[in-house]
Amino acid sequence: MWTDLNRPPLDADALRRALVREPETGDPRAFWTRLDVVAETGSTNADLLARAATEDCDRHVLLAEFQGSGRGRHQRTWVSPAQAQIALSVLLTMRGLGPSDMGWLPLLAGVAVVDALRAVAEVPAELKWPNDVLVGGRKVAGILAEVATVSPDPAVVVGVGLNVSLAEDELPVPEATSLALENAAVRDRDTLVRALLRELADRWQQWHDADWDVTELAAAYRERCVTLGARVRAVLPGDREIVGVAVDIDGDGRLVVRGADGVDTAVAAGDITHLRREDGELA
Missing domain, CATH: 2.30.30.100 (SH3 type barrels.)
Known part of the structure; x- marks a missing residue:
């Protein structure tokens, strides 16, 4: 039961139909193989890493309505009120990718988040190196990538934390912002999740189809990175x-x-x- 009309829960069934490759109920062309939504967890990244230790989790998606021990880079905590954010993690296996190129995946995720927010939320999102997503110089989303396995094929869990409906007094730090505070055209989390996961899948597929060559990806990243020239x-x-x-x-x-x-x-x-x-x- 939910009571905050401004913060409805995610519709897990609708997200699966739109994003997951399920023969009977989903789009067979979809990229993702499993999508779960949990009410609360410590860290979606940690949960997916634990799952990957015992089963094949390629292209799994895990979302949490509340994340009590969310982590950013350098082990910084990331906590938000329930249903006020998007806290998602995905696991991607990259067969044929050299371990030295694994560091490009979080940068790819940053490009995907920026493009999704520009297209759907209609905010002027940009990247601060390596993968903080800014709007007007304030952080609206962060990305954390953690290696699940290196061999026989590299597999990485990528977590995305996006502030959606946080008010000014709910922000973790003054340098943060949210889509609500930036007057985004779309703040519906289901719509945003679909856009984020589709952009991430498209970018990953392009990189894969290029035999993991980073030329096009690097060019896309440079175009969106406000750090360059600063x-x-x-x-x-x-x-x-x-x-x-x-x-x-x-x-x-x-x-x-x-x-x-x-x-x-x-x-x-x-x-x-x-x-x-x-x-x-x-x-």
């Missing part, structure tokens, strides 16, 4: 810091930062802050 501070593992201009995304998906000395550094992991001026920060 002055940034990169805090690297070990508390090493680089300040410079983000000039490129290299073939491994790393952010290339050009320092004041003209030396380029490829950043594979670290906190990136967009700088407004020498002593100020944007995000």
Whole structure:
């Protein structure tokens, strides 16, 4: 039983009919093989990783109405009121992909989320490297990828957390936002889930059909990445810091930062802050 008219539950049956390849009830052309919606869990990523340890979970989707221990990058927590967000995880197996290219999957997911939000919610979404989704410089969605297996075929769980109906006083941090606060054209979570999963499937299929070549994917990512051209501070593992201009995304998906000395550094992991001026920060 639900009582908040602004936050209805997801319609699991309708989502399965639209997205899951079920001979009798679903579209046989659909990409996904299983879709589950649970009322509450700690982490959809953790649940899918646990499931993958005992069964074949390729193209499984797990959504939660409330996620009590959601995680972002660097183990940061991500919590939202029930039914105010989209918390979903998918598992994708990439046969023939080299382990060194697995890092492109979360970037691909970022492109898919941006395109879905632009097309359906009609908000000017863009990417902050590596895969934060921003609207007006504020974070509306985050992505976390975790490796399930490396051999015989790489399999990765990709989690997406999207703020949908959160009010200003419900945001986890001042730098966050929601589709409601950005006056999105569509805030219906069923519609948004369908758009997100279809975009993700289409992008994955394009990459697969290109024999995992990243040329087209990298170009799409660069077009949507607001970090490129920005002055940034990169805090690297070990508390090493680089300040410079983000000039490129290299073939491994790393952010290339050009320092004041003209030396380029490829950043594979670290906190990136967009700088407004020498002593100020944007995000």
